[in-house]
Amino acid sequence: MAASINLQHSALDAELPDHYEIRGRLGEGGYGQVFEAWDATLCRAVAIKQLKLGAAALDPERLIREARLAAALSHSAFVKIFSVAGGGASQAIVMELVQGSTLRQHMLERSLSPEQALAIVDQIAAAMAEAHASGLVHGDLKPSNLIIEPSGAPRILDFGLARQINPLANQSSTTDHSDGTIAYMAPERLGGQPPSVGADIYALGAMLYEMLAGSRPFADLDGLALAAAHLQSCSTRWPFPPEVPATSVALVRAMTARDPSQRLRSMAAVRQRIAALRAPDTPAAAAAAARWRWRGWRGAVAAGAAVALLGGALWLLAPLERWHPMLAPAQTLQAGWEALSHYDRDGSLTEADNAFLAILKQNPRQASAAAGLSIAYSFRYGGDGRDPALLAQANASAQQALRLDDQLALAHVAQGEALRVAGQNEAALPHFKRALELDPQALLALAGKIQALLGLRRFDEAEALLQQARQLHPRERRLADLLGSLRFQQADYTAAETAFRLSLQLEPDAVYAYANLNAALLRQGRNDEALQVLQQGLQVRPNGRLYTNLGTTLFARADYAGAAQAFERAVSSAKGSPNDYLRWANLADALRWLPGREDDSRQAYQRASDLLAPQLERAPDNATLASRMGWYRVRLGDAPGALAWTERALTRAPASPDIQFRAALAYELSARRQSAIAALIRASTLGYPAHLIDSEPDLIALRRDPHYQSLLLESAQ
The missing domain is CATH 1.25.40 (Serine Threonine Protein Phosphatase 5, Tetratricopeptide repeat)
Known part of the structure; x- marks a missing residue:
C-alpha cells in the first residue's frame, strides 16, 4: 500500500494518542483517507484510516464491536486491526501497514494469467471461508480493498465496515469510488438486500472475471447506468476472450449467477472448483500455463457495453459490428449457448445452429462450437425433427468435438445426447458420467444422465441424481420437468402435476411444460382442465407436442374427428413433424373410428411402423419402443x-x-x-x-x- 501510492501530507481530524506520529497520506478510498503513521510505543509502522462518515457517524460501540470481530479473524489474508480511535464524527481505525499495491493497480500494471487469477481468488476464498464460518461477511469486496503484497499474497481491507456504512449513501454516482463499489455488488445488494455470503461470492466472481477479461463488466458505464446494467443483465452475457478456458468461464458464471440460489453456495465450494481447475492433469491447467498477453482485450470489452436510457427504461445492446474483432467468436459462442438453453422456443435452435456454424467456419478446431452444434442437432431431432439425418449430424459433430478436445465436458455431453435421443441410453451413460467428472455441476450433463436413467427405468438412481441436481440448480425449469416425468412414469400423477406446474412458474412460456401438465391432468381424469392448459400453451406458441396432446385429450372424450384434426396438424411440416412415429400412430388410432377413413388409418399405422423400425434397430432393448411396435403390427x-x-x-x-x-x-x-x-x-x-x-x-x-x-x-x- 505504501510503496505504490503517492505520499501526501494532510491533516488527520481524528483525535489520536500522542504516540502516533503521522508521516504521510497514503490515499483515499470509499470509506475515508488512509495515513501512514509511526507507533512510537511499539516501534512499528501502522496505517490509520480516518472514516469519512460526516453526519452518518457510527456508534463508537458498534464500530469497536466490528473491529473486534475483524480482529478475531486469524487468517493471514485479513489486515490486522490494532485499535479504534476518536469519536463522534471523527473516527479512525489503526491497522497493520501492508506493503504492496491494490489489486486494481496490480491489474493495470500487468496482465494476469488464468492460473495467477485463480491463485489470487483461491487465497481470498480461503480467508473468506473462515470469516463466513464465524458468521461474518465482508460486504464490499472489490479490487481497491485488496492489497497484493510483493510476494503475490493478497490481503483484505475494510472487513466489516460495509455492514455499518451504506457504500453508496454519501458518494456521488459519478465518482470512481461509487463505480468501484457498484461494479462488484450483487444484484440483490443493489436492490437493497443486506450483505451476505452470496454477495461476497458474487463480488469475488466479478473480480475473477476482471482478471481474466482485463476489464470489469460494463466498463464504459458508471453511476446509475452501471447499477441498472447489473440489475437488468446476467453474467451469462459477459464476454470473455476466446482463450479463457471454458472451465474458468463456468466458474465465473457459477459465482455470479443473477439468482443467489443458483450461485455456488460457499467459499469452500469455490475453492473446490478452483482445485479441480488447477489439477495438473486437467486441460484448464495446461491452458493456464501460458502467460496471458491479451492486453488489447481491455479496449474490446469497453467498446461493447450496453447503453441505458434510464428515463424510459429502454436498453439497447451495441451491435456486434462495434465490438473488437477478437471479441466476436466469444460473443457468438455465448449467443449460441444462450439460444440452446431455450431450445423449445421458435427459432432458438436455428439461432444456435447459425452461431456455432459461424464459429466453425472461422475456426474448424473450436471444440465447444462443435459440441454445441451436435447438441442442437440432438435437440432438434428430439423435438419436432425426427429426421435420421439429424442423428447422423449430431453424431458427426460430437465425434469432431471429442477429437478436438476429449477433456471438454460439453464434448462428452454432446456424444451422450446423440446416443440418448437415438434410444441408446445405456451407451449414453458413460459419456454423461465423464462429463460430470470434468464438470460436476454441468446442467446439460446432469439433465442428460437423468433422462437416460429414466429411459432405462432406473428410477432410484434418477431420483438421487435429480435431488443433487436441483440442489445445484434450484430454479432450473428443465429439472422440474424431469421430476414430473419421473413421477409420471411411476404413475404418481398428482406429484407429476405439481412438478409440471412448478416448471411453468419458473418459465411460463415453455410449451413443453404445458404439454406435460396436460398429460398429468388427463391421467387424473381432469379432461376439462387438461384442455384449458393446452389452449394456454397454444396461445403461447403453436407446437407439435401441444397438438398431439390436444388430440389425445379429444380422443379420450370420444371426439375422434377433433382428435384426428389435431393429430393431422401434429404430423404436418408446418405445425409439427412428419417424421415422428408416435404422432402417425395417434393419427391412425383416431382415423380408425371415422367412417370411410379405414385405409387412411392403415397407411398411418404403416408410416408409424416404418419410422419406428430404425429406432428399434438402434435401441433393440428399449421396452417402450418394442411395446409400441407390437401395437402397430397388430393393427396391420x-x-x-x-x-x-x-x-x-x-x-x-x-x-x-x-x-x-x-x-x-x-x-x-x-x-x-x-x-x-x-x-x-x-x-x-x-x-x-x-x-x-x-x-x-x-x-x-x-x-x-x-x-x-x-x-x-x-x-x-
Whole structure:
C-alpha cells in the first residue's frame, strides 16, 4: 500500500494518542483517507484510516464491536486491526501497514494469467471461508480493498465496515469510488438486500472475471447506468476472450449467477472448483500455463457495453459490428449457448445452429462450437425433427468435438445426447458420467444422465441424481420437468402435476411444460382442465407436442374427428413433424373410428411402423419402443409379429403400467383374451388410470367379460 501510492501530507481530524506520529497520506478510498503513521510505543509502522462518515457517524460501540470481530479473524489474508480511535464524527481505525499495491493497480500494471487469477481468488476464498464460518461477511469486496503484497499474497481491507456504512449513501454516482463499489455488488445488494455470503461470492466472481477479461463488466458505464446494467443483465452475457478456458468461464458464471440460489453456495465450494481447475492433469491447467498477453482485450470489452436510457427504461445492446474483432467468436459462442438453453422456443435452435456454424467456419478446431452444434442437432431431432439425418449430424459433430478436445465436458455431453435421443441410453451413460467428472455441476450433463436413467427405468438412481441436481440448480425449469416425468412414469400423477406446474412458474412460456401438465391432468381424469392448459400453451406458441396432446385429450372424450384434426396438424411440416412415429400412430388410432377413413388409418399405422423400425434397430432393448411396435403390427394384421414384440417389451419392463396396457390391446386384438385380461389387471394394479381403460374403444368387449369383472373386483379389495 505504501510503496505504490503517492505520499501526501494532510491533516488527520481524528483525535489520536500522542504516540502516533503521522508521516504521510497514503490515499483515499470509499470509506475515508488512509495515513501512514509511526507507533512510537511499539516501534512499528501502522496505517490509520480516518472514516469519512460526516453526519452518518457510527456508534463508537458498534464500530469497536466490528473491529473486534475483524480482529478475531486469524487468517493471514485479513489486515490486522490494532485499535479504534476518536469519536463522534471523527473516527479512525489503526491497522497493520501492508506493503504492496491494490489489486486494481496490480491489474493495470500487468496482465494476469488464468492460473495467477485463480491463485489470487483461491487465497481470498480461503480467508473468506473462515470469516463466513464465524458468521461474518465482508460486504464490499472489490479490487481497491485488496492489497497484493510483493510476494503475490493478497490481503483484505475494510472487513466489516460495509455492514455499518451504506457504500453508496454519501458518494456521488459519478465518482470512481461509487463505480468501484457498484461494479462488484450483487444484484440483490443493489436492490437493497443486506450483505451476505452470496454477495461476497458474487463480488469475488466479478473480480475473477476482471482478471481474466482485463476489464470489469460494463466498463464504459458508471453511476446509475452501471447499477441498472447489473440489475437488468446476467453474467451469462459477459464476454470473455476466446482463450479463457471454458472451465474458468463456468466458474465465473457459477459465482455470479443473477439468482443467489443458483450461485455456488460457499467459499469452500469455490475453492473446490478452483482445485479441480488447477489439477495438473486437467486441460484448464495446461491452458493456464501460458502467460496471458491479451492486453488489447481491455479496449474490446469497453467498446461493447450496453447503453441505458434510464428515463424510459429502454436498453439497447451495441451491435456486434462495434465490438473488437477478437471479441466476436466469444460473443457468438455465448449467443449460441444462450439460444440452446431455450431450445423449445421458435427459432432458438436455428439461432444456435447459425452461431456455432459461424464459429466453425472461422475456426474448424473450436471444440465447444462443435459440441454445441451436435447438441442442437440432438435437440432438434428430439423435438419436432425426427429426421435420421439429424442423428447422423449430431453424431458427426460430437465425434469432431471429442477429437478436438476429449477433456471438454460439453464434448462428452454432446456424444451422450446423440446416443440418448437415438434410444441408446445405456451407451449414453458413460459419456454423461465423464462429463460430470470434468464438470460436476454441468446442467446439460446432469439433465442428460437423468433422462437416460429414466429411459432405462432406473428410477432410484434418477431420483438421487435429480435431488443433487436441483440442489445445484434450484430454479432450473428443465429439472422440474424431469421430476414430473419421473413421477409420471411411476404413475404418481398428482406429484407429476405439481412438478409440471412448478416448471411453468419458473418459465411460463415453455410449451413443453404445458404439454406435460396436460398429460398429468388427463391421467387424473381432469379432461376439462387438461384442455384449458393446452389452449394456454397454444396461445403461447403453436407446437407439435401441444397438438398431439390436444388430440389425445379429444380422443379420450370420444371426439375422434377433433382428435384426428389435431393429430393431422401434429404430423404436418408446418405445425409439427412428419417424421415422428408416435404422432402417425395417434393419427391412425383416431382415423380408425371415422367412417370411410379405414385405409387412411392403415397407411398411418404403416408410416408409424416404418419410422419406428430404425429406432428399434438402434435401441433393440428399449421396452417402450418394442411395446409400441407390437401395437402397430397388430393393427396391420401381423399378429405373430405383434405378439413377439409385446413379449419382448414385457420381459424388459414388466412393471410399466403403460406397457402392460398396450400388451392388453395387442393380446385382445390377437384373440388372446385371457392374456389380455391378465395384462389389463396388471396395468390397473400398477396405476394405469381406470377412466382411460374405460374409455378405450378397443376394450369394450373385454370389459364386459365376466372373468375380467371378477378379477377387477378382487384386485380392488
